[in-house]
Amino acid sequence: MDISETLALKQRDKFHRDFQFLYMTDLETANSITVSFLDWPSVLVLDPLTHLYYIPQENVADITLDSFTAFLYDVKADKLSAYGGTGFIQRAKRVLFDILTTVISVWQSSRWLFMLMFGLPTAVISIVCYSLCCMDTIEEELESDEDSDEEIEPPPYAKLSEIIESEAKQNELGLKETPGGKQQTILENTGGTRRRLKDPENKD
Template identity: 45%
Template sequence: MKIIFWLIACFGCVVQSQIIDLDDSFSVDPEDDTPWLVEFYAPWCGHCKRLEPIYHQVYLDLEKSHIKVAKLDATRHTTVSAKYEVQGFPTILFIQGDRVFKHQGDRTKEAITEFAKRALGPTIKVISNGAKYFDIRSEHADSSFFLYIGAQQGLSELMTKFAAVTDKLAVHSYYYSCERKILPPDFVKHLQHDPTLVVFKDREWYEYEPGESGVTRSSVEAFVARERHLAFPKLAGGGGLSDMSDLRKKIVVIVVNDADKESVKLNSRMKDIATMMSTKYRRDFHAHFQFAWMDDPETMNTITMTTLKLPALIVFDTETQYYYLPEFNLVDITYNSFSKFLNEIRDGSAPSFGGTGFLQRVKRIAYDIWIAVYVSYLFFIF
């Protein structure tokens, strides 16, 4: 009898430890502080099936946290998916009261877990001493983070605006605050304001400038949105590109196939030039362009409605949906030809493609139908 009760107890533990299956009854009160990580999926979605074991690992990582890990069949429970404006699969959302964040990074255990932890907060973490400051610098050597520098007692106007902005952009970067006195004197002497806000990235730092209107929420938000990306990051497909849509810049994307041994040297040269333009010549290009690279051509093929020959260089305007392609052969790419191409885009003399006009929308519909038929055909024959 004891064995039976033990088996029942074990079974109950297993059941309770599974990812929660949600339905149309799922509803979060705006005042409810319970954090949810929810995957919206479709049974027929191949990407969703590939995510299953990864998402289970995410659940195991977050099992001891306060975050409830769940999933919902968006094709059956359309009320919930419509409420959260889910349009593609899989979509992963962090939901806590009226706070909703969408995961737009890599679909890896590490990336999704980090996304959930960032969203949970606290959004702004306090650095209490100099040793911790150096630990943070080392920890984020390959990413970006923002640091408010000023008194920790009493809220300055800058801290109030910074806190409001970080609550909105919680999942997009790392945010800290500290007293001025704990920082290295050689660093502090270069600061122009007190209190101040600084971003560390690409082994450099840049200070927030209030402007003629003083400290405003819009200027702080613009600074955080503009500087949260590295100079030349790797994009995780369409989600990464979408994540840059608030920059109000044109996105310069280098698309490579790292598995193609014949293109290794050209891939490396293109990346080296882009790195130089985005860092050494930041003043010339930063205001108008965000550089990035990806090793998955699918997103750019969809934008151009073609099959790009790799490596490829494409500049995409997320606001107008126009894109630009260089007229020179990439084999001959140099800093001069690259910068000339970008300057022509900036002054409006470079030819553009795409957009949102009537003919382009018709072409898009036809392309989407063709892709759907082609995918269905492949599914049928295999």
């Protein structure tokens, strides 16, 4: 007869009013209560109203009838530090723990199902994030390379445009020379009228 059974049956008048003894074979339920992975076997005292639980500090194999009785009396007198509760941090830990246990259970049940449920979405999200973050930098590098090429290489028709502009200015001033070396006839604007200026060598 183990220690808990001895206290539950032979010392019923001492502990039955405040404690109910229960033996659990489902370790996952105990892990869900404590939001942790317990060793098996374990001793746990749970308050169902506040969701606070108490765990003895010593190893289960080292617990004796006297030490376990003292542990229950300390829990009843609220002399021990409790774990768990219903606070915000504990609820957040419970959500994360449930997600973790779900992932572990899927991995243990089927590796292919795990890869399909978690590997494929992770790969798709990684590709999308890579394309969004890296394509802009690649385009900026290409644009900077094109700008540097344009700054280094002069335009192919720069000299030709300069020649055309100089000839246009000479035509406006009437200074363009003929192939024979003589100046062409100049039209001079004076007071809104035009007067023809003849060449010095032309006497006609």
